[in-house]
Amino acid sequence: MPKIIVKLLTAGLLIASSMGNAQTLTSIVLDSATQKPIPYVTVQLKNKGMITNEEGRFTFLLDKNVKPTDSLIISCIGYETIGKPINQFAEKTILLRPKAIELKNVIVSNKQYTAEEIIELVNDNIEKNYSSDLTKKRLFFRKSSFQRMNKTDYTLKKSTIAAFNKKFIDSVIQTVPKSNSYYTEVLGDLYGNYDNEKQKFDLIKASELYDKSMEVDLEKLEEKFNKIIKENIKTDSYFKIKSGLFGTKVDADELFDNEVDSTDVAALNKELEEKKKNEEERKKNFARYRRNTLGDIFNSLPIREDTYLNFLSKSRRYEFTLKDFTYMGNDAVYVIDFKPKRSEDYRGTLFINSDDFALVRVDYENVKSVKSFKLLGISMNTYLSKGKIIFQKEADKPYGLRYFESEIGNRMGIKRPLKIIEKNRHVKGRNKQNELSGNIDLAFTSIDKNEVVVFETEQIAPTNFEAFEENNSILPTYMPNYDPEFWKGYNIMEPNTAIKEFTSQGESVK
Template sequence: MLKLTPPFFILSFVIFASFGQAQTLTSVIVDSATQKPIPYVTVQLKKKGVITNEEGRFTFQLDNTIQPTDSLFISCIGYATIGRPLNQFTEKQIVLAAKAIDLNPVIVTNKNYTPEEIIEIVEDSISKNYNLGLGKKRVFLRETYSSQIMKTDYTLKKSTIDAFNKQFIDNLINQIPKNNTVYNEALGDLYGGSDGDQQKLDLIKASELYDKSMELDFEILEEKFNKIMKENVKTDSYFKIKSGLFGTKVDADEMFESEVDSTDVAALNEQLEKEKESKENRKKFFAKYKRQTMGNLYENLPVFEDTDYNVLFKPGRYELALEDFTYLGDAAVYVLSFTPKRSEEFKGKLYINSDDFALIRMDFENVKPLRDFSLLGVSLKEYLAKGRIIFTKGNDQKYHLSYYDITKGIRAGFRRPLKIIEKNKNVKGRRKQNELSMKVDAAFGNRNRYELVVFDETPINLSQYDSFKENNTVLPKYMPNYDPEFWKGYDIIEPNQAIKEFTSIGEAED
């Protein structure tokens, strides 16, 4: 639905100009024939752009420089571009019509290019078409982590602690959440070039949306486990944890957190200092993780030589085919498919501007597992890596990353014997005190999605890059339910319906 707050378009600008309140333009873009939403459409206003989400929705922040007569341009591959003043968008949705393919003489001539020749020209034109140097980018990263426990079979062989019986273990397994989803979002300025390890990040704001009650369930289970252990295990014992031929040693005091006496001021101060240090470390870790994630995505763009999607630099390793001509606005576009001949990992499609031979979009999907490890009952398979990369031409007439979307899928398994033995050298007689022995057959699955949106990129020189110093103090704001006000005033990619409808089972407080 296209809306402005207040609902009357012209009135909203009068109010905005008078009171300086931020306005938003929100709508859904649909196909004129099917009436279905169109994902990943580019929406531009005064040379500033956003991308629609997979449901065709977008939100645009309007500042006091925007006038009702400013034109909004909407373009998508295969559709006719529309551009008209904001005050003419009065319908509940924006409709795009498919563009008829009417090839001009230039395209007909270019049609004689072989796919290999097109790729060669694209590679030769990379330095002309893209900023390969340092830049400052306003970026938004949304990460979606979905986990699933697919199997939790076990056989209890021996337990010398009565409380650790089959009923307790069954109860423990039944309380573990079988499915869980976490959404993380972060906005910031990313400084750097093609090297993922040399990025710098200035975090602005971040959030995490998940059901904290699931986390609390684990805490309750841990309390039950620790209670049983404290009642049955000697504090000066140690544990031998064995799985087949492999084993490790753990002291008993490492398994339990010691309680602090509330009357011991020195101990309380020490604990507070540790908590403060822990929070500072968490800030550093959070910023470092976000920087690495963004850097890893950015350095893997297909226009950089060390990319995993190396079809532009090693076309001989792929079967190439000219699939189609289409349009992105008024620009004619080649659509090339690529399929690996031998050991390469990805197939997909390339969308190439026939005028300047710039790659403007890549769709990709793995053709085989990226990792497939199995040894002595432990297995790990990265079975999925699928997504798309979109470039948009900027004010400098060079193409810049505007959207990177990738979904990764991993399955892991553990099918091995597990034995936990309590030993104590201070007890007369045998050192062995207790034993818990079982055979475990478990399987887990994760599907993680990363969406990186670049709203603006400005080239910078080495001096500007060196002068920026990271000082990230931002931690994500926990939200038990989706909060539409959190990102108010900021450009992000519109959340999908699953995020908007997310509600914790137990609305835990921050």
């Protein structure tokens, strides 16, 4: 067999091993010296981009327009860029070599800038480096939420309803999950610019990953509670709910769902129509909420003026230190640390292109609680706020967002007396019927993580933006555990190990 045919067959087998049946390229990027995964590496194929996850993994969908000779470019700050045809990526592991620093190549002018001068040049060039034109962005948005109950203490002082005893309250506390995780993933096209009022969203596909059995437990608890109330309260009763200084009146009828007679066809049709209406509204709200969240993310970028990440727009409030030089591909990059001079919230590191003074990456974290609230036994403390943002330039186009990550952590607590009193309008004399009173002391922690990957961006005309109408009729598909087949045929950010291994309790006992 001629050598050229052998080479072609070998190349074909290598491509197939990388691409698989779904025509994808899957790999993990490692540091060649330490053999450790490199997170947030940019992977570029033609006009599309990808980012490795925190474990250094990525999967790139190769569509029918991709040729084996098309170059895949892999770059990361501080490492040598790799660029070669796809058919040469035969291994499941890609090694990046740390790039040595040559200061003479970094200092490209006769003047050695101070950190403050560099930041000033960044601000002077924002309009040139980042376009505010209308665009269509194909993106993937993942939201991960984690909750943990830290304290569930209570004291039962009085209960005139025998069923509302310590045993019942203990069962209520046991029903409340001690920890819970929720993931939602969304793929779609975001139309607009950085202005919240100039955003439209075309939802393509979405999923929800969480333990549904916890919802079922709460429904059963509500049924049990309603049954006890119905068996013990009098007709025309109402409740006074007191907690400290405040009181709330609730009619007994408000505690129960309206029951529909199964023989009443008109009532059943009305209920079905209402459910259909609610379903349509839920679809609109799901897409609308994601669009608004994405709008808030783009509006919060540090290149914007009115942003809480104000270390550029309010640079005089921060202290900057030029710490190092490095490379992002062949571009020399200034590495500048920042911290607040007085009362600002964040510190971190800026990576700034030494040629055009564009901010290409920022890593930030809070130095103190971002928000705190405490009043009458109710407290909330935003103790964690950190993230990273990566911008990338394509050819002669302006810089655009490639990756956004934020992580927000809150601690919340309720430490208050609680009293529920049943009263009746038609009972003569003292109208108090039953009473439940005690003290509650609850504390829990929540962490929300947002990740956005922008795969490709194309500029659109204002007329096209105005003509586009949102028609989001898609609801997320529920998954009790992660299904890799769900996103087959689509580019997404590779899930981490926690997502891949997530299993609902209801599924695990089957």
